[in-house]
Amino acid sequence: MATSTAAVPRPASIQKRRFGADEVAYGFTLLFALAILVVTILLVYQLWVHSAASRQKFGFSFITSTSWDPVAEKYGALPFIYGTVITSFLALLISVPLGIGAAVYLAELAPPKVSNSLTFLVELLAAVPSVIYGLIAIFTLVPLMRNYLDPALQAVGGSLTLFKGRIFGYGYLTAGVILSIMTFPFIISVSREALMAVPREQREAALALGATKWESTFNAVLPFARLGILGSIFLALARALGETMAVTMVIGNSNAIQASLFAPGQTIAAVIANEFSEATGNTYLAALVELGLVLFVLTMVINGLAQLMIMVTTKKGSAKA
Amino acid sequence: MKNFVMGIAVLPALFTATAVGAETINAAGATFPAPIYQKWFGEYKMAHSDVQVNYQAIGSGGGIRQLQEGTVDFGASDMPLTDDQMKDMKVKPLHFPTVLGAVVMSYNIPGVTAPLIFTPEAIAGIYLGDIKKWSDAKIASANPGVKLPDSEIQVIHRTESSGTTFIFTDYLSKVSPEWKSKVGTNAAVAWPTGLGGRGSDGVEGLIKQTPGAIGYVELFYAVKNKMAFGNVKNAAGKVVTPSFMSVTAAAASSKEMPADFRASITNAPGKDAYPISSFTWMLIPSEIKDAAKKNAITGFLQWMMTTGQKDCEALAYAPLPKAVADKEQKQIAMIK
Amino acid sequence: MTSRNARRNMVNKVMLTLCGVCAFLTVSTLFLILGYLIYHGAQSLNPGFFTHLPVGEGEAGGGIANSILGTAEIVVMATLIGLPVGFFAGVYLAEFGGKTFPFIVRYTADLLNGIPSIVIGIFAWTVVVVPMHHFSALAGGLALSIMLIPITARSTEQFLLEVPRSLREGALALGANKWRTIASVIVPAARKGIMTGMILGVARISGETAPLLFTSLSNQYWSGFSEPTASLPVTIYNYATSAYEDWHQLAWAAGLVLLALVLLANIAARMVISRGTSLPR
Numbered sequence: 020m021a022t023s024t025a026a027v028p029r030p031a032s033i034q035k036r037r038f039g040a041d042e043v044a045y046g047f048t049l050l051f052a053l054a055i056l057v058v059t060i061l062l063v064y065q066l067w068v069h070s071a072a073s074r075q076k077f078g079f080s081f082i083t084s085t086s087w088d089p090v091a092e093k094y095g096a097l098p099f100i101y102g103t104v105i106t107s108f109l110a111l112l113i114s115v116p117l118g119i120g121a122a123v124y125l126a127e128l129a130p131p132k133v134s135n136s137l138t139f140l141v142e143l144l145a146a147v148p149s150v151i152y153g154l155i156a157i158f159t160l161v162p163l164m165r166n167y168l169d170p171a172l173q174a175v176g177g178s179l180t181l182f183k184g185r186i187f188g189y190g191y192l193t194a195g196v197i198l199s200i201m202t203f204p205f206i207i208s209v210s211r212e213a214l215m216a217v218p219r220e221q222r223e224a225a226l227a228l229g230a231t232k233w234e235s236t237f238n239a240v241l242p243f244a245r246l247g248i249l250g251s252i253f254l255a256l257a258r259a260l261g262e263t264m265a266v267t268m269v270i271g272n273s274n275a276i277q278a279s280l281f282a283p284g285q286t287i288a289a290v291i292a293n294e295f296s297e298a299t300g301n302t303y304l305a306a307l308v309e310l311g312l313v314l315f316v317l318t319m320v321i322n323g324l325a326q327l328m329i330m331v332t333t334k335k336g337s338a339k340a
Numbered sequence: 341m342k343n344f345v346m347g348i349a350v351l352p353a354l355f356t357a358t359a360v361g362a363e364t365i366n367a368a369g370a371t372f373p374a375p376i377y378q379k380w381f382g383e384y385k386m387a388h389s390d391v392q393v394n395y396q397a398i399g400s401g402g403g404i405r406q407l408q409e410g411t412v413d414f415g416a417s418d419m420p421l422t423d424d425q426m427k428d429m430k431v432k433p434l435h436f437p438t439v440l441g442a443v444v445m446s447y448n449i450p451g452v453t454a455p456l457i458f459t460p461e462a463i464a465g466i467y468l469g470d471i472k473k474w475s476d477a478k479i480a481s482a483n484p485g486v487k488l489p490d491s492e493i494q495v496i497h498r499t500e501s502s503g504t505t506f507i508f509t510d511y512l513s514k515v516s517p518e519w520k521s522k523v524g525t526n527a528a529v530a531w532p533t534g535l536g537g538r539g540s541d542g543v544e545g546l547i548k549q550t551p552g553a554i555g556y557v558e559l560f561y562a563v564k565n566k567m568a569f570g571n572v573k574n575a576a577g578k579v580v581t582p583s584f585m586s587v588t589a590a591a592a593s594s595k596e597m598p599a600d601f602r603a604s605i606t607n608a609p610g611k612d613a614y615p616i617s618s619f620t621w622m623l624i625p626s627e628i629k630d631a632a633k634k635n636a637i638t639g640f641l642q643w644m645m646t647t648g649q650k651d652c653e654a655l656a657y658a659p660l661p662k663a664v665a666d667k668e669q670k671q672i673a674m675i676k
Numbered sequence: 677m678t679s680r681n682a683r684r685n686m687v688n689k690v691m692l693t694l695c696g697v698c699a700f701l702t703v704s705t706l707f708l709i710l711g712y713l714i715y716h717g718a719q720s721l722n723p724g725f726f727t728h729l730p731v732g733e734g735e736a737g738g739g740i741a742n743s744i745l746g747t748a749e750i751v752v753m754a755t756l757i758g759l760p761v762g763f764f765a766g767v768y769l770a771e772f773g774g775k776t777f778p779f780i781v782r783y784t785a786d787l788l789n790g791i792p793s794i795v796i797g798i799f800a801w802t803v804v805v806v807p808m809h810h811f812s813a814l815a816g817g818l819a820l821s822i823m824l825i826p827i828t829a830r831s832t833e834q835f836l837l838e839v840p841r842s843l844r845e846g847a848l849a850l851g852a853n854k855w856r857t858i859a860s861v862i863v864p865a866a867r868k869g870i871m872t873g874m875i876l877g878v879a880r881i882s883g884e885t886a887p888l889l890f891t892s893l894s895n896q897y898w899s900g901f902s903e904p905t906a907s908l909p910v911t912i913y914n915y916a917t918s919a920y921e922d923w924h925q926l927a928w929a930a931g932l933v934l935l936a937l938v939l940l941a942n943i944a945a946r947m948v949i950s951r952g953t954s955l956p957r
Binding site: 047050142158322 | 685703761784796853883931942
C-alpha cells in the first residue's frame with residue numbers, strides 16, 4: 020500500500036499514525052468478537068467434560084433408556100426426551116393454526132395502524148418472563164384444566180389412550196397449553212413478516228383472476244411465504260424445547276413415560292432445574308449435564324434450520340436491500 | 341436503568357455488610373426441619389447479632405451435595421450419610437442430631453373431616469399404585485363408619501432428592517417387602533406413580549390444590565396449612581396419632597444411639613411409637629479452618645442442644661432425648 | 677349469483693372472520709396476563725412489601741426487599757460485562773472484517789442466543805460456582821451476561837448497518853479514518869437503536885429464572901456479590917410453588933412488579949425506535 024501512494028509524498032509520521040489507530044480499533048473490537056467464540060467453545064467443552072462419567076457409563080443407551088433411577092444409578096434420557104417432544108408438539112398444535120390465522124389477519128386484513136399496534140402487543144408477549152407464565156398457570160390454568168377442560172376432553176375422547184387416566188390438572192397437556200401461549204409471538208411476528216414480504220403482484224394477480232380475498236391469500240400468498248412461516252414454526256419449536264420454568268411449574272414432575280396426555284411428565288429442561296442442585300454422586304450429576312448437552316444439540320439443530328429458512332425467505336421475497 | 345441506579349447507590353453498603361462483624365454462615369439442606377431451623381437461626385441472631393445463618397431448604401440431597409462441593413458451611417439432612425458418600429470427602433462431616441420429627445400422610449378428600457387411619461399395607465399399596473381409589477377395601481376396612489368417595493387417589497411425592505423421602509421409603513421398605521424389592525430406600529427413587537412437588541412446601545401446596553390428593557410431609561407443614569393428616573397403625577398394632585409425644589416414644593423405644601449418631605427409628609417397636617418418625621441431622625465438617633466461623637457454629641450448636649430444644653414442642657417437633665443430647669455435647673469438641 | 681360463487685363468498689367471510697378471531701384471541705392473552713397479575717398482585721403492594729425481608733415458613737408479614745436488591749445486583753453485573761462485550765462485538769461485525777470470520781461470529785452469536793437458559797446456567801455453575809465453592813450473585817451475573825452478549829451484538833450490528841452510506845462516505849471524504857468515523861459519526865447516528873437494543877436485552881435477562889437456580893441460589897437476608905443472593909424471579913418461583921397463602925400473595929405481587937418493569941422497558945424501547953430514525957440529530 021505504501022508503494023501505490025508513493026506518487027503523492029506524505030509525511031511518514033501521519034501515515035503511520037492513522038494506520039496504527041485503525042489497527043488498534045480493529046484489534047480491539049476483534050477481541051470482543053473472539054470472546055463470543057471463546058465463550059461458546061468453552062461452554063460446549065464444559066458440557067462435554069462434565070458429562071464424561073455418564074457418557075462413558077451408558078454410551079448411546081442413555082438416549083434410549085427409560086429408567087431414571089438414582090438408587091440403582093441407572094440414568095436414561097428417554098422419558099425427558101418424550102416429555103419435551105410431546106409438550107412442544109402440543110404447543111405447536113395449538114399455536115400454529117392460531118398464530119398463522121392471526122398473522123394472516125395482521126398482514127392481509129387489518130389496516131396498517133391496527134396491524135402495527137396489535138403486532139406490538141403480541142410481541143410484548145415474548146417479553147413476559149417464563150416464571151410469570153408459570154405463576155399464572157399454576158393458579159388459573161391448572162384449575163381450569165382440572166375442573167373443566169380435561170373432564171370435557173375425557174368425556175368426548177375417553178376411548179383414546181391419550182385421554183384416559185387420572186386427571187391431575189398438572190401434566191403434559193397443561194404444559195403444552197402454556198407453552199403454546201409462549202410461542203404465539205414467534206409464529207405471529209415472523210409469519211407476518213414473511214407474508215408482508217410477498218410481492219403485491221401475487222395478490223393482485225389472484226384478485227384480477229376473480230379470486231376472493233381468502234382465496235388469494237390461501238392460494239397465492241401463503242404458498243409464497245411458506246418457507247418463512249415454516250421458519251417461524253421452527254423458531255417457536257426451538258423456544259418451546261428449551262423452556263424451563265413455566266413447564267416445570269405445571270408438568271407434574273414425574274420421571275416416567277406415560278401415554279395419557281393428562282398424566283404428569285417431565286422435560287429435559289425441567290428435570291435439570293429440579294434435580295441439579297442436589298444430585299449426589301458423580302454419575303447423577305454427569306447424567307444431568309449430559310441431558311444439558313442433548314438439549315443443546317437439539318436446540319442448535321432446530322434453530323439452525325429456522326435461521327436458514329427465514330434467511331432464504333426474506334432474501335427471496337423482500338423488497339428491501 | 342432504574343435497577344442500575346438503585347444498585348449503584350447501595351454498592352458501598354454491600355461490601356461493608358458482611359465485612360463488619362456479621363459472620364454469615366451459608367447452609368442448605370432438608371425441608372423437614374426447616375421451620376424450626378429458621379426459628380432457631382432467627383432467635384440466635386437476635387441473641388448474637390453477629391451470627392447470621394442463611395439456610396436454603398433445597399432438600400437433603402441438595403444439602404449433602406453442597407457440603408461435598410464445599411459451597412456451604414454446613415448441611416442439613418434427614419438422611420444420614422453413607423460410608424460411600426463420606427469416603428470421597430476431604431473433610432469428613434460429623435452428624436449432629438437436632439430434633440425428631442414425624443412424616444405424616446397428609447390428604448385432601450372433600451367431605452372427609454375425621455382423621456383417617458392408615459395401615460402400613462394401605463400406604464404401601466397407594467404408593468405402589470396398586471390401590472387406586474379411596475373407596476378401596478384396604479383403606480375402608482381400617483376406617484369403618486367413614487364414607488370414602490369412589491374417586492381416584494392423586495398420589496404426590498417429592499421431585500428432588502429429599503430426606504423426607506428417605507424416611508418415608510425407609511419405613512415402606514421395612515413394612516412392605518414388595519416396596520423394598522421394587523423401589524427401595526433412598527432420597528430419590530423411581531416412583532411407580534404420582535405427581536412430584538418441590539420441597540415439603542411444594543407437596544403440601546399440591547395436596548391443598550388437588551382434591552383427592554395424598555402426600556407425605558413433615559408434621560409441621562400439614563398443621564400449618566390446616567390440612568388433614570392420618571393416624572398410622574404402628575408395629576405394635578396400635579393406631580397412633582403423629583405428635584411430638586408419639587415421636588418421642590419412637591425414639592425412646594429404639595436401639596441405643598450409635599457413636600456416630602447415624603440411626604433410623606422408623607417402624608419403632610414401642611407401643612405408643614409413631615412409626616414414621618426420624619431424627620434429622622446437621623452435617624458439620626469435622627474441620628473448620630475459619631476460626632470465626634468455627635466459633636459461630638460451635639456456639640450455635642451448644643445453644644441449639646440446650647436452649648433451642650425448648651422451641652420444639654410449639655412447632656410439633658420432638659426434642660432430643662437427654663442421653664443423646666449429652667453425648668452430642670461431647671462431639672462438639674471434636675470439631676477442629 | 678351462482679351457488680358456487682355464493683359458497684366461495686361464504687368461505688371467504690368465514691375464514692377471514694376466523695383469522696380475526698385468532699388475532700383477537702392471541703392479543704387478548706396479553707391482557708389476561710396483565711389482568712390476573714394486577715388483580716391478584718395489587719392487593720399485596722404495600723410499603724412493607726418493598727422494604728421488609730422475608731420471614732419464616734408460614735409466617736405473615738414478609739417482604740421481598742432483598743429479592744429486589746438482589747435482582748438489581750445481578751442485573752447490574754450482567755450489564756457491566758455483557759453490554760460492552762456485545763457492543764464492541766457488534767461494532768466489529770458491522771464495520772470490520774471480511775466475509776468468513778464475521779460469518780462465523782454471527783453464526784456463533786445466534787447459536788449462543790438460542791441456547792436454553794438452563795444450559796447456560798450449567799455452564800456458569802461449572803466455571804464460577806465450582807471453583808469458588810460458593811453460590812454467588814457473581815455466578816448469576818455471569819450467566820445472565822452470557823445471554824446478554826449475543827442479543828446486544830446482533831442488535832448493535834443491525835442498527836449500525838442501517839446507518840446510510842452517505843454518512844460514512846461524508847466522514848471519509850472529510851478525511852476521518854475508520855475508527856474516527858465509527859466513533860464520531862456512525863455510532864452516534866445509530867445510538868437510538870443501539871440503546872433500544874440494550875434496554876430490551878437487559879429487560880429480557882432481568883426476568884430469567886433458570887440460569888439463577890444453581891448459580892445465585894437464594895438468600896433470606898441482604899447479601900454481597902460473592903454470596904448466594906435472592907432475586908425476584910427465583911423468589912417468585914419458590915413462593916408460587918409453596919403451600920402458604922401468604923407466600924402466594926407475595927408471589928403475585930412480586931410477579932406484578934417484575935412484569936411491570938419488563939413491560940415498561942419494552943414499551944419505552946419500542947416507542948423510541950418507532951419515533952426516531954437513524955438520521956443524526
